[in-house]
Amino acid sequence: MEVVSKYHITEEKQRQELLEIEAAKKSPAKFEVLYNRYHEQIFRYVYQRVDDKDSAFDITQQVFLKALTKLDKYEYKGVPFSSWLYRIAKSETYEALRQNQKLRAVNIDDPGLSEVLGEMGEKEERLEELYGAQLADAIAELDEEDLQLVEMRFFEKRAFKEIGEILEITENNAKVKLYRVIDKLRKMIVRK
């Protein structure tokens, strides 16, 4: 599966971004450049996990508000700024779901399911027809940690390096973990 990520930035850009963060710490109006840069990424992350887009936009705005109010506490510790934003996004999303008593949404699509099946070694169309529905249910049954891995890889099309950085694990560990989740899914489908 080819995964193209807009997530990674060069060291030079990272340095530039740190300057932008420092400027925004002094003057909140300068946060705009960071807001514009990460708004779509964060929105898509949130929207993947909630049912309606208006809520997703509201939560996204809340994520940036939180980031702006806590910006003076942000320190660069070797992970990109976006990783910090994703952490806030995760916490704000679950908090919003809890407060509004909404169900956690799992948004899946056929191309993503095909890729999961492909990773399982199921390459034939007929099998996809047969097991596609079971697979969707099985994905929804995964625990949160496993579900995030599957969502990020197959439905958000993120690279392993990016997944690793968001979940704060190594790239290799992300691969190993995902492989185990795929195995788990395979067993879940067979059971059904």
Added chain:
Amino acid sequence: MKKKVNKNREKLSSEEIAKRRDFGSLMKQFAAVKPVQKPFYKTWGFISGAAAVVVGTVATVVYMNMNSPASEQRQAETATQAAPQGDYTYNHSDSVKFVGKAPFINPPFKNLDKEFNTYKVDASKKTEISYPSGSKVIFPKDAFMDAAGNIVKGEVEVKYREFHDPVDFFLSGIPMTYDSAGKTYTFESAGMLELYAFQNGEVVRVNPSKRIDIELASRQKGKFNVYQLDTAGKNWVYKGVDKVKEPVKQDTKEMNKDTVLLASQITQQSTTLVYPDQLDSKGYVWPYDSLTAPVKKAKNEVQDVQNDIAKIEQTKPVQPKKVDPKRYTFNIDVDPKEFPELAVYKNLLFEIGPDKENSFWKPEMGKVTWDDALITEHKKGESYLLTLKKGKEKRKLIVYPVFEGANYDVAVNEYMKKLEEYNKVLGQKKEEEKKKQADYEAQVKKMKEEQKLQQQKMKEEQKKQQEMMKQQQQVMQQSNKVTRLFTIDGFGIWNCDTPRSFPKGAVVKATFTDQTGGELILPVIYQVDRIMNALFTYYGGAVIEQFRYNPQSGTQVWAVTLDGRLAVASESDFRNGPVSGSKSFKMKLFDANLNSESEIRKILNIGFYASN
């Protein structure tokens, strides 16, 4: 957590998402949650206390009038001034009204008014207080008197601050113009101070029989006049001429070298510091790059073992099944590399399963000689997919590995043997994983302890070095300053000044626009001539009929728009500008939410007055 599954939900385009991006709204929300700094005069209890001493000396009138009817008016006017923003629309006649109504002391950015330093002074003893600029204030014994005319005993709280350059003057909102003999001058200042004293929240004044000695650190050379601001009369009152004490010479070159070195050491240390206690809070997982070599090694070893376990699990042998005589079987050779779980068995058959996908199978199909038969994995360790091809015809069957007769018994024995081997190898690896994990955790613990110690040491060292650097900087700065000596007989605002006329060279009719050419209404326009430590002000609105500047020296012009934005003209407009006629100056507008003095200094390109 319960979940709701949505399949193939419509994707949003980047354009749709961008449409909902609204930074303005974010800033409004931010403003609503951000704590607002109260200006000094609204936070102290001295306003009420001030009423009690209205009968005091002229000097104490300076701030006491804040609680007089005039003061109430001034506070009301301050509120009026704060109102224009958002939908506020302005017309030319408002300009005059607006300027006319502005408070006498009128900081342009209420949140950036310079803070006072607070000192505790024993009123019964001679006491000296020092300000970071190097200035000193010396209070003699019994320097204070209360509203009833009694000498104050005990502890007195003194509030003190200084202003030294055009940015200080601008942000203070203190008028720097001086009317004398019907002519208006602007002060070139060699330093300005403001001080008050309180006891138990009540204002106290200077004992009329005592004088307070001021030693004001100043960058300007030569003698200057001393003035006190009379806010009731709205003018400065001439008090005399200061004395100047020259600085003691220091070897600043050598000290400067040390300071730069220290600064660079501190910067380097700051960038290499790791803060494990912060990183590790709330289950934070450390970024791989920040780990020490032994931890990385231990972590990699854990992952290697985990990878091995995953590989071993792939080789778990498949439990043999007996053939069902009623079902059709195929004898197909499989590649042991491709299917390691079957590699242990000989005489293996594949039986067509009872699955509904196989319902198309008819016994006569068994008589067909197929061109090709391909086995692929179906359900791990259980079933396989057999693809049969003949010409264009392609059939797929779900098949199960089975054994016939004695072959089954052999296979079972083989299976038991291999399963035992498999469990043994897997168990060993899992045991190894446990050990490696324990080793990794021990290494992490060690790293945290080491880094915590290192951090502690570095913080202490950094603190020491910063202190040294601060001291050296202060000494260097003091060595460039003179000390202005004068005495004061009352609290309020005091200024060492020389009255100056507006710069000469060019006189133009000036208007101001934003970058798009839109006319700007600017209630007050501030002008700095680089060769003088002065802030000239024009009160106008849309047009300044006689705007004066010196094209030979650097001229800076700025203003604050009615919606609170800083507007700055380009210096080059004045360097190459006309000397007469009309000129429209383009101003660059900055955000309304300027949060610090340093931000304004950066925009205006005027650095901090040393050690202010």
